[in-house]
Amino acid sequence: MSAVILFVAVIAVVAGWWLSQQRLTARPWLEEGPAGDFPGGDAMTWPAAKIGLGVFLAVASALFVLFISAYSMRMDVADWRTLPVPRLLWFNTGVLILSSVALQWSYVAARRDDAEGVMIGLLAGGAAAVIFLGGQLLAWQQLGAAGYFVASNPANSFFYLLTAVHGLHLTGGLVALGRTSTKMWRGAGIADMRLSVELCTIYWHFLLLVWLVLLGLLTGWTDDFVNICRRLLS
DSSP, X not given: XXXXXXXXXXXXXXXXXXXXXXXXXXXXXGOOSSTTSSTTGGGSSOXXXXXXHHHHHHXXXXXXXXXXXXXXXXXXXXXXXXXXXXXXXXXXXXXHHHHHHHHHHHHHHHHTTOHHHHXXXXXXXXXXXXXXXXXXXXXXXXXXXXXXXXXXXXXHHHHHHHHHHHHHHHHHHHHHHHHHHHHHHTTOOHHHHHHHHHHHHHHHHHHHHHHHHHHHHHHSHHHHHHHHHHHHHO
16 A cells, blocks of 8 residues: 555645646735736636646556556555566666657747757657557566566556556547647647647656656665655654
8 A cells, every 4th residue: 555655645736736737826806907917817727638648647646656556556466476577677767767858859849949959859759659669568578578478467467457457548649649740740830740849748748757657666766765765764
């Protein structure tokens, strides 16, 4: 359950930071002057796409929380046999971090009206994400070659399930990223594409956060981190 608490806490912190960036704490009823003349006045109305992404991320977070909770409870049963985590996952993690950084680069470039920077960031982020997915499949192959099949043990089943669900979410993100990249390639204006780039960037950061929590859960360092925090607070 410590992994669930950690995941929810991290999601809450990131959500709070993101909301603060949207300046939702502005109180227009205390401001004087016409609407929109005070700081944050233009941020009160969110685009429908951003609201939709927020709802989707909330649902996805709930799904991962359920999976993580089930994993934490199932691992206490006697038939649980922890499988060795392939070292390739650490390389894959680094690639996913680079993908998220590339998307952030693209978002910053979009705010600066740098079309070339946006395109480079989108292509680099998409390429790194594809490499990550390929690395995940290779990790599956390595485990299968070593005899760790899906039905061999509950720990094996959860490993394949968690990595598969995360991979499916990333694959869906690649579809949206591909559409955004195609529009940019065809000469769409930066102003028209800025929101799409921002949404892709937010989604990529979310998937990176989820993967880091899943990696910590699979390797066991999530519980160690929570225990350290408890000792520091006690």
